[in-house]
Amino acid sequence: MAEKRQLLFCYMLVFSLWSCIVYAVTDSQDAAVLRSLKDQWGNVPPSWDTSGGDPCASWEGVVCNNSRVTTLGLSTMGLTGTMSGDIGGLSELISLDLSFNRGLTGSLSPRLGDLRKLTVLILAGCSFTNSIPTELGNLSELTFLALNSNQLSGEIPASLGQLSNLYWLDLADNQLTGQIPVNPGLDNLKVAKHFHFNKNQLSGGIPGKLFDSDMSFIHVLLDGNQLVGSIPSTIGLVQSLEVLRLDRNSLNGSIPLNLNNLTNIIEMNLAHNKLIGALPNLTGLISLNYVDLSNNSFQRSEPPTWFSTLQSLNILIIEYGSLQGSIPSGIFSLPQIQQIKLKNNALSNKLDTSSVSSQQLQLIDLENNNISSVTLGSQQGSTLMLYGNPVCSSSLQNTVYCQIQQLDASYSTSLVKCGTQTCKSDKKVNPQTCECAYPYEGTLYFRAPSFRDLSNASLFMSLESSLSTNLSLSPGSVSLHGLSFNDDEYLQMDIDLFPTDAELFNRSEIQRLGFALSRQIYKPPVDFGPYYFIASPYFFGGAIAGIATGCAVLVLVLVALGVYSLRLKKRAEQAMFFSKPFASWATSGKDNGEAPQLKGARWFSYDELKKCTNNFSESNQIGSGGYGKVYRGMLSDGQVVAVKRAEKGSMQGGHEFKTEIELLSRVHHKNLVGLVGFCFNQGDQMLVYEFMSNGTLREILSGRSGIELDWKRRLRIALGSARGLAYLHELAHPPIIHRDVKSTNILLDENLTAKVADFGLSKLVSDASKGHVSTQVKGTLGYLDPEYYMTQQLTEKSDVYSFGVVMLELITSRLPIEKGKYIVREVRIAMDKNDETHYGLRERIDPVIIKNTSNLIGFSRFLELAMQCVEESASDRPTMSEVVKLLETMLHEDGLNTNSMSASSSGTEFRPGNNNGHPYEDSLNRKEAIESDAFGYSNGCDLQARAEPK
Template sequence: MISRFFLLFVVFAAGLQVAPGDTNPQDAAALRSLMTQWQNTPPSWGTNDPCSTPWEGISCSNSRVTILTLNSMGIKGTLSSDISQLTQLQSLDLSLNSKLGGPVPPSIGNLKQLTTLILAGCSFTGNIPQELGNLENLYFLALNSNNFTGRIPASLGQLSNLYWFDLGDNQLTGVIPVSSNTSPGLDLLVNTKHFHFNKNQLSGSIPESLFSSKMTLMHLLFDSNQFTGQIPESIGLVTSLEVLRLDRNSLGGTVPSNLTNLVKLNELSLANNQLIGPIPDLTGMSVLNYVDLSNNSFDANQAPNWFSTLESLTTLVLESGGLNGNIPTQMFSFPQIQQVLLSNNAFNGTLDLGKTSSGLQLVDFKNNAISGFKSSPGYNENLILYGNPVCTTQLLNSIYCSLQQELQQPYSTGLGQCNSTSCPFDQSVNPQSCNCAYPYEGLLIFRAPFFRDLSNSSRFQELESNLWTQLKLAPHSVSLLNPFFNSDNYLQVELKLFPPSGMYFTRLDVLKIGFALSNQTLDIPSIFGPYSFIGSPYPFPSGSNSGGSSMSTGVIAGIAIGCVILLVVLVIVGIYAFRQKKRAQRAVEQNKPFASWISKGKESDGAPQLKGARLFSYDELRKSTNNFAETNEIGCGGYGKVYKGFLSSGELVAIKRAQQGSMQGGHEFKTEIELLSRVHHKNLVGLVGFCFEQGEQMLVYEYIPNGTLRESLIGKDGIQLDWPRRLKVALGSARGLAYLHELANPPIIHRDVKSTNILLDENLIAKVADFGLSKLVSDSQKGHISTQVKGTLGYLDPEYYMTQQLTEKSDVYSFGVVMLELIMAKQPIEKGKYIVREVRMALNDKDEEYYGLREMMDPALRSTANLIGFRRFVELAMLCVEESASQRPTMNELVKEFETMLHNAGLNSNSNSTPSSATDFGNTNNAHHPYNEPLPRKDFHSDSFEYTGGFQFASKIEPK
């Protein structure tokens, strides 16, 4: 009977709303087909007519769909080939939907009217369709920040009207295609202003024929690829260039002398290559702001003359450049100069700062041969002379001889009178109104800024003003937070935009903002250079709509009648529900286990807030493991067992099942699944989902076959880690922790970093795991968190233990212990000996090869002829385990150091790289469980613990 009433209501309501369509039937059918492939489409989709209502994100002309924009909507699914039926489509923007993926259908090449195609910040895979070359009207093409593989299609050279061409941050391989008698190539794109191919795996030589004097390129971003060969002289023909980034490749040979033809160039970065010959002569490049030539193999020489002539310079970076002789004084007085970074050279004599510029913020000459120093009366900023003879004579115990000095705090938007306002974790304070609201947020990534000083408030305030003006927001409703230069040398800034009124943006507002940021239509100050934007899906209120359309009288009347019928149906449903109460309660228990979460755990604070993690039922996981059969058991411990499981989708997962006696409290379990579901990084273990039902606590992870770092260090299952792979493991782990500290929002302190919480996948790429003890860092807790001491014996930060004040540097200390494990292959505490104290006592500067640690080292390393970067690695490890947190480096600084070590050794620092053969780094094919560490427990056990006031750990840590 109920089903009949529901059917009557649905048919009646549909009959009221269906009207003669204003949309071309082919377009309407295509849109409805797309909608069946997607989740989280706007509420207006599927109701009425797409053009006459209209549907959000749809614009029409003469009954044909011309614009489809659904950026930042949280769309999930794939792009159907039916998109090709929208033959009058001029603009397609599906960007910033991280769950939208799969291959791009070749039929997209049928959209001959398309001028704008933006698929940035999604998860598209496979090859870039060569059919895109058929889109002869295409003006703007942005496919960056996806997972595209394969080669760049040569057919894209046919896009003669293309202005913007962005393929950055993918996994593209092969050479750059150029034209021949039979095939087009990218050299034909003479009207294109932007070639953004950075952060791929492109290889081979950069073709000489790629560039010509006909080209109008402004930004050429080829950094972070695998290019070899020489820099083509033809680049000097493209006199329109303003940004040239070729850094982080394997380019060799000499730098072309005609580079000085690029008189409009603002930024030049050739760092981290294998360039030889003389340092390039940049004389006459009068507008050059930023120069980085570090880490090449240039001929040893004195500082070139242009050091004293380029008065527009804001930043000069030439580290490890083989420079010697006296230091030119003039460079410190340039009116725009902010930073001079010339470490690891052979400058000698006396450093005379002369009359310094008022904007000079940092001078770094560490590890040179400077024997004297003459100060500047006007300079009170940072000067690093660590590793110079002057530090043992004239400047003994001077702050200038400290390795780390306190830089000015980077700019962040102040809250002014709003400092006392406190908001829920998923909201933020609007600096314009001091009210809590849901901002539209994401990362602005400036890929070639012309400056390094991040404390200049006027510069960032100008950016804020530009953003709120051009996006038509209320003044001061833009917040910029935590700018920093990441490991790719990109300036990364957290952006928050606040609605002009109320707590939420409308969907139409978000679509307009996302399109403006993705389509590069904003006039951002030129000093920030080319940028990209990676936005987060906006948290619209449940059932929200844009509210921008009007409804006809018939529709309103239909809705009113429908509501009456709905009321009748609800009464009947209520009676039925009352009669079936017991059965309904059982259904709730089975299908909505969160309903029982609160009643089962007093400390759980309600159901967890998840971002992408899946809730599994007990029966589903039981079936996936064949009723938890012993044959699927891949690990065990005091907490319970780990099973290999095959989900119904065919996905292979690892299921960590806690036994009754060792289950953690609801709060800890909730913390771990919340944290794991909100962080996504290739060096962090991925959470697929969890189960909290029928008295069970289970976590479902991505399956990682090669176990823990500790197991690999002891040679379990035949895996042998040589020194280069250990460096890569350190780099990968550091990248994961740096993401938690600096990119997670809010930041996260892991609190239990150790070798058994670092897992190795099939390519021995490191992934940080186990977030049960982690802590979020809110804005009010920046600096430190006062909390009970938790951690693992041997890895615990002594300052945290004594003060109970937790900081990111506590993770750094633990990571330093892991670094020592990579050298020694020993546990932190063995036979009553603490690894930090033992290494400290054994260090010997006179041992130029092994730092006095040969006898303590892993025997597998002793026979290695050349341990690249070994001494520097030891120095960094000992800095990490300094007892004072202020003397420890940040994880991001460690990432840069490891990348430099690998690059100097000619090794690829890309964590996606795999060994050249299965024997390079030992056996990688033996599938083994990586989850043999216990879930965190409230009671003490032999590994992790919760401090209760009586446990004497301090005696384990010896003073330096």
């Protein structure tokens, strides 16, 4: 018996060794390097400790191509140890990400310079020390370099100027000293857009040669150093510049006059220096949102005229300055102004705030000036601070204006619906499910936000939504708290990202999230500006991991015996899947795997669609987004179609694919986009639509398409869209709720006929007696019905609310949420029924309408209908069929045809097909996309998330 057991053990051992040999695919040199790194690092992933495991086959964070290691990504793994010089042996490495591992210490290895194919190097948020190796200048392919938030010291090597392809350079938050190297040096970085050197100990002057008209800088962040000398006038040559932070240095001299040339600049912060001379003339800076000139030594002067002329200005700060005389009253009526902070100056005479008209104005801080009298207006809810002025000893004594006041509390993600739920240990309450889980935690730092209002719920809800969407998390699974502006004038906040339907993220998910945030794949709403993220260590389940490690030896033998049979089974299942691709859609195990019975939708083979799109060539690509790419194709019968092909591993995919083809195949209406067919073959998911030559309504309203819509055409587009939705709500059986009505989902054909598209989130109302569907909240922020958001009960009136927002877009051409302002609230506040022509919206109406239309027929009724659609309570909103009737009545009473969309409807010439975009493009951001990152984490993110970081 003992002999039999020994024989069985030997057989198992031989089989195990044979299995390891069969699946050992990693190049021997690369494997040796990785094993050396494993020996020097602590807390490596468990898969690295598996005896005999092959790196390319099973090691987490390792990606290979043809047996060579091309990606090493171990973000937020809790690694400890130092960086071995052996890492230079990974000669095919393209991407290296070790971010957020505070246990990694010591010097950066000079052998990093041997990684000649490296394009991405991210070592942010570790504890590396000593100098930056000059050998990094050998990485000629490098495009992204992030060494921020370490303890690096010494001077910046001039060799970094050899990185001619570099567009992101972040050395911030270290202990770097010396001067900024130029000639030769960083002045050779002609394509660099992001120059982040803030929070170091850099000294000397800012070299004039660092800037010229050939530079592409968008963000120049030099704040928090020890820089001296004057601001070089050459900065005014870089007209692409959007954010300039030179604050908290020791700069002196006068401000160059040609800074007025920076017409694209959004934020300018020159505070806490020793600048002299006159205040700069910023009259031409039409995009300026934020300016801070505090704590300098400018000569005494009256407030300059540009105070009242910058229409985009949100924040004006000149504290501890030399202003004297009266504040121009025009500043209080700037349309975007939110905060005016002029404390500790010598402002005197009479203060008149009766002209306050901005609904956004939150704060007027004039503490410690010489103001002797005040004429108060309504203040429109803003806070006026006058503590320390003579007026507080007379007419305003004992009023709230002369007391130390607190601003509104900062935003925090609500857990009200979770009641008194609490969690033990390190778990936290998921705001979406109200269950306890281990979130991925960290701190987000926004280095140049264009606002200072921390109580603006809609603004921070848009941030929550963009985080969950672009990081492929469930809606509502992001929690923000601890918002504040720190001593560096950065907006910092703690964020918790929760896993979907689980208690823990796995290691691959943590690596993906860490990479997306350190690599700047995630793009926040534009108001938040440049950011960086520092992750906290993540709990991967220590007790469970310990037990698993202890059992690993016993399990290994069993695994070895089972590998072969499992592989055979997997191959069989794949063969079954490809032969019966719809089997996984069955609601029970009795499904035969055949395609659903779809009326009017044609099944295409993979080869057919490959041929009609010219092998999915780039020249035929007309769109790209979270689902995948869209190609223009021509079928054998000459019909032009749009082929929407899912990315491999798309985070959307299966359910949305099934929903869309099942719904579109059985609903037919001239105002719904037509589904020609689909392909579900060899693992590919493709939808084939009718081709819509004039893009999305959003593209046209933005002005990118070149088409100008007069008022009559906008009325017809509204009517067409409403008819499509009314059909879904009342004539489809069972009724359908679209759930994602927005201007990017309204497509226009060659005659500008509106058609509703994208049914991936739609829901059937199977129980008409209930009148609603209880479901997880999904949709697009800005269009989302607040009642649905609160109750999670979806009704047809949720679509009505979203359509009302689209109607307001037709009037204003503005996005629903723009610079933190919500279109519904803005219009509601501004409406004035005493203005019979424009209802008080003259400044908000799209100028294109006024230019091309002499008489806005039916405007007041259209506006009133839109506002009825966006009532807070669903019961106060009309149905879509009522909306259709009212729109038809408007058009009929004014003698307009409600069916034709011909060019004759306006005197403006219309040329079909002259738009630059395409209706199936998911993203509104049309910046040039870069290649997918080596990790492949771009899959499932929208185009904006794959664009060059900004």
